[in-house]
Amino acid sequence: MSLQPVKFYQTGTFTVGNRLLDESLRTVQANMQRTNSLNSGHRACQGCGEALGARYAIDAAMRATKNRVIATNATGCLEVFSTPYPETSWQIPWMHSVFGNAASVATGIAAALKVKKKSDVRVIAQGGDGGTTDIGFACLSGMFERNDDVLYLCYDNEAYMNTGVQRSSATPPGARTATTPAVGIHPGNAFGTGKNLPLIAMAHQIPYVATASVANLHDLEAKVEKAMGICGARYIHIYVPCPLGWGSSPSDTIKVARLAVETGLFPLFEAEHGEIVSRIPIRNKVPVEEYLKLQKRFAHLFGEDRSAIAMIQEIADRNIRKFGLEEA
Amino acid sequence: MKKPFAITLDPGSSLANHTGSWRTERPVYVDRLPPCNHACPAGEDIQGWLYHAEGGEYRKAWESLMKNNPFPAIMGRVCYHPCEGACNRGKLDESVGIHAVERFLGDEAIRRRWLPEVTAEPSGRHVLVVGSGPSGLSCAYHLRLMGHQVVIMEAESRAGGMMRYGIPQYRLPRDVLDAEISRIASMGVEIRLNAKVADIMDVIEGYDAAFLAVGAHIAKRAYIPAGDASRIIDAVSLLHGMEENSATLLGKRVVVYGGGNTAIDAARTAKRLGAEEPLIVYRRTRERMPAHESELQEAIEEGIRFKWLSTVKRMEEGSITVEKMILDDAGFPQPTGEFETIGADSLVLALGQESELDLLKSVPDIETANGSVKVDSSMMTNHPGIFAGGDMVPSEKTVTAGIGHGKKAARNIDAWLRNEKFSPPEKHEIASFDMLNTWYYSDAPKIRQKALDLARRQSTFEEVIHGLSEENALFEARRCLSCGNCFECDNCYGVCPDNAVIKLGPGSRFRFNYDFCKGCGLCAAECPCGAIQMVPESI
Numbered sequence: 001m002s003l004q005p006v007k008f009y010q011t012g013t014f015t016v017g018n019r020l021l022d023e024s025l026r027t028v029q030a031n032m033q034r035t036n037s038l039n040s041g042h043r044a045c046q047g048c049g050e051a052l053g054a055r056y057a058i059d060a061a062m063r064a065t066k067n068r069v070i071a072t073n074a075t076g077c078l079e080v081f082s083t084p085y086p087e088t089s090w091q092i093p094w095m096h097s098v099f100g101n102a103a104s105v106a107t108g109i110a111a112a113l114k115v116k117k118k119s120d121v122r123v124i125a126q127g128g129d130g131g132t133t134d135i136g137f138a139c140l141s142g143m144f145e146r147n148d149d150v151l152y153l154c155y156d157n158e159a160y161m162n163t164g165v166q167r168s169s170a171t172p173p174g175a176r177t178a179t180t181p182a183v184g185i186h187p188g189n190a191f192g193t194g195k196n197l198p199l200i201a202m203a204h205q206i207p208y209v210a211t212a213s214v215a216n217l218h219d220l221e222a223k224v225e226k227a228m229g230i231c232g233a234r235y236i237h238i239y240v241p242c243p244l245g246w247g248s249s250p251s252d253t254i255k256v257a258r259l260a261v262e263t264g265l266f267p268l269f270e271a272e273h274g275e276i277v278s279r280i281p282i283r284n285k286v287p288v289e290e291y292l293k294l295q296k297r298f299a300h301l302f303g304e305d306r307s308a309i310a311m312i313q314e315i316a317d318r319n320i321r322k323f324g325l326e327e328a
Numbered sequence: 329m330k331k332p333f334a335i336t337l338d339p340g341s342s343l344a345n346h347t348g349s350w351r352t353e354r355p356v357y358v359d360r361l362p363p364c365n366h367a368c369p370a371g372e373d374i375q376g377w378l379y380h381a382e383g384g385e386y387r388k389a390w391e392s393l394m395k396n397n398p399f400p401a402i403m404g405r406v407c408y409h410p411c412e413g414a415c416n417r418g419k420l421d422e423s424v425g426i427h428a429v430e431r432f433l434g435d436e437a438i439r440r441r442w443l444p445e446v447t448a449e450p451s452g453r454h455v456l457v458v459g460s461g462p463s464g465l466s467c468a469y470h471l472r473l474m475g476h477q478v479v480i481m482e483a484e485s486r487a488g489g490m491m492r493y494g495i496p497q498y499r500l501p502r503d504v505l506d507a508e509i510s511r512i513a514s515m516g517v518e519i520r521l522n523a524k525v526a527d528i529m530d531v532i533e534g535y536d537a538a539f540l541a542v543g544a545h546i547a548k549r550a551y552i553p554a555g556d557a558s559r560i561i562d563a564v565s566l567l568h569g570m571e572e573n574s575a576t577l578l579g580k581r582v583v584v585y586g587g588g589n590t591a592i593d594a595a596r597t598a599k600r601l602g603a604e605e606p607l608i609v610y611r612r613t614r615e616r617m618p619a620h621e622s623e624l625q626e627a628i629e630e631g632i633r634f635k636w637l638s639t640v641k642r643m644e645e646g647s648i649t650v651e652k653m654i655l656d657d658a659g660f661p662q663p664t665g666e667f668e669t670i671g672a673d674s675l676v677l678a679l680g681q682e683s684e685l686d687l688l689k690s691v692p693d694i695e696t697a698n699g700s701v702k703v704d705s706s707m708m709t710n711h712p713g714i715f716a717g718g719d720m721v722p723s724e725k726t727v728t729a730g731i732g733h734g735k736k737a738a739r740n741i742d743a744w745l746r747n748e749k750f751s752p753p754e755k756h757e758i759a760s761f762d763m764l765n766t767w768y769y770s771d772a773p774k775i776r777q778k779a780l781d782l783a784r785r786q787s788t789f790e791e792v793i794h795g796l797s798e799e800n801a802l803f804e805a806r807r808c809l810s811c812g813n814c815f816e817c818d819n820c821y822g823v824c825p826d827n828a829v830i831k832l833g834p835g836s837r838f839r840f841n842y843d844f845c846k847g848c849g850l851c852a853a854e855c856p857c858g859a860i861q862m863v864p865e866s867i
Contacts, residue, residue: 046350
């Protein structure tokens with residue numbers, strides 16, 4: 001019996017799978033044969049968004065390349081919790097670089113593959129926001145500028161979590177970290193600091209830049225798959241909540257990520273050669289309080305003076321305007 | 329193996345590291361009770377049959393439905409669907425049109441001549457059912473499925489009870505009624521028509537048990553002084569007469585006295601017989617009217633008028649006199665002494681019904697009160713082996729409740745015949761709205777069933793509400809949130825950061841791998857339908 005005329009599938013494509021949908025429209029993660037590139041037994045905290053984001057992205061890349069992937073990994077949580085010598089959770093060829101040079105090591109691997117004429121093997125570099133936006137930035141910018149054939153995946157949990165939650169240049173304004181304590185007249189991370197790496201990557205005019213979130217698996221997988229079909233330098237910035245560093249409940253990891261998108265604080269978009277080509281519209285717009293109140297790193301904003309919340313709301317509103325997140 | 333410089337250990341897998349030991353809470357898969365199922369007086373597993381309908385497996389859906397209710401085509405039309413009032417989707421946009429899907433399945437079964445199978449071994453036991461209304465037929469159906477021989481004795485010339493003699497054709501077409509009754513007969517249930525039971529003791533010999541379901545066919549009367557030429561009839565006779573092709577002459581100006589569904593049925597029938605704007609007089613307010621809102625709405629659409637807070641004092645030729653009432657603090661209507669005269673050619677009384685209990689005259693141990701029979705929690709009267717249900721026992725007096733009584737009685741009779749006691753399985757916790765993660769459901773407004781053209785609703789007895797097309801029924805079924813019951817969306821399997829959910833394949837759901845589950849609770853939080861519960865580990 002053909003089910004296609006009815007274009008309504010109970011949960012549509014919001015869930016990971018959907019028994020009513022054609023197999024090809026379900027996610028890689030719904031598949032019983034997914035590669036589980038990052039296997040069980042890793043030492044990430046309960047409800048780790050980065051472990052989830054890494055498996056989502058690498059499994060999708062594995063399917064897109066028929067399992068022909070080599071990955072490098074900057075120092076950081078992902079490297080530490082996945083591979084304490086001599087054990088590893090990775091089920092792919094994987095190489096730990098140092099903190100700052102994951103992009104350069106990946107460039108080297110890509111060059112070696114070219115020499116060996118193995119064009120079917122693709123290279124991925126991955127790192128956290130610290131290893132990407134701060135320590136590894138020079139190497140990354142060089143990789144972009146040379147248009148090396150590497151996909152760089154940044155798992156953004158908005159601080160140095162592995163070393164004890166210190167501020168990075170991806171830490172959002174107002175957030176409490178070990179180095180931006182919630183004291184003084186302007187508690188938490190200062191407003192007006194930090195950098196937006198997806199926009200910087202776009203400024204390099206590389207073939208493909210995208211943002212993705214663990215709260216939108218279909219979108220994340222589609223972006224990784226698209227990136228694996230492109231040659232040259234590519235960059236995907238994946239939003240991965242950190243229950244430990246953010247002071248959120250481990251069971252709220254996806255909820256927090258979803259609210260970051262639905263408030264407008266983390267816009268989901270794609271850019272090709274420096275130009276934005278698509279964005280995911282907000283489904284149910286919510287005020288930033290809903291997002292902030294789930295995280296202890298923002299608890300100090302909920303005192304008598306709520307001006308910081310208003311400023312964060314302004315950031316969200318500006319994103320919504322700038323990226324056109326309310327247009328269908 | 330020669331190791332590289334400075335390497336002393338073989339590479340190992342993290343699978344050696346059983347992170348399950350970190351856990352303080354463990355997720356477990358549960359099946360919670362969907363509110364629709366909880367609200368159904370017939371005890372249907374609504375979420376269960378919708379699950380099959382969602383996949384387009386209508387035959388399976390129908391078979392699942394038929395486990396609890398032999399009349400989907402009838403119920404899809406006449407049930408007041410308390411399920412939809414309880415539906416969690418109502419808090420999201422609008423409740424699922426359960427009755428419309430049920431009707432679609434019922435009509436599909438009639439069209440395709442699907443038949444239920446009796447697979448039970450013949451028990452050799454005989455049960456007598458008195459009355460072929462919804463309750464009696466339902467009881468007979470379930471007893472037959474359990475392998476018993478059943479004979480139904482029916483006083484009227486046709487089977488169906490109040491479904492035929494109380495519910496007008498524009499709500500329940502008779503071909504639908506006949507089809508679903510004949511399906512029960514085809515299973516081997518013998519229905520003896522024109523077989524009024526005057527005394528149960530005269531006929532019970534040869535039967536191992538009996539189920540009484542004679543309904544409530546006697547109209548309650550109120551004393552209303554009336555002149556010789558005035559026309560007062562009761563609604564039960566009016567509706568009954570419609571089936572005997574002897575429509576009562578009512579005249580142009582018809583007043584119906586009462587506020588229940590029967591009053592509405594009588595007024596809408598009067599309209600179709602040619603009355604101009606029938607008037608319903610009710611002693612309380614619209615809010616306190618026992619009639620169902622949907623019926624009230626349809627009646628208003630058809631031009632039925634209402635006079636609230638009024639009682640009929642007397643009738644003269646061509647008019648009635650009503651007294652205005654006010655509600656006291658307790659909500660009871662109190663007379664005001666203000667009177668009004670209203671033109672009326674006839675007055676139809678719809679003031680409730682009682683059962684005719686003459687058949688119990690030789691069984692004095694059966695307790696009766698207020699025109700109904702007392703039964704215990706197993707539907708058995710004080711007389712061992714004689715059970716009763718439907719409108720003749722205290723209940724809400726709907727078709728659905730009657731069908732539920734029949735099923736419950738059948739299960740208890742079956743147990744009683746084996747000298748056992750039927751104990752219903754323990755009910756699961758209700759899947760309330762706050763247990764759902766509704767983010768995941770697609771937005772979808774309810775599909776409205778089309779209604780018959782208003783002009784034809786006022787002059788013919790054609791069915792008013794139309795059925796859904798297959799496409800619409802499928803859409804409506806898919807609006808189900810599957811509250812409390814896994815529908816294999818793969819969310820738990822996908823969102824586990826530790827790959828600790830094992831997917832067992834289509835239809836087999838999932839299993840947790842507690843060796844690696846750290847107990848973060850993401851699976852439970854992201855389960856759309858609330859089918860995962862976190863329970864504390866014993867440490």
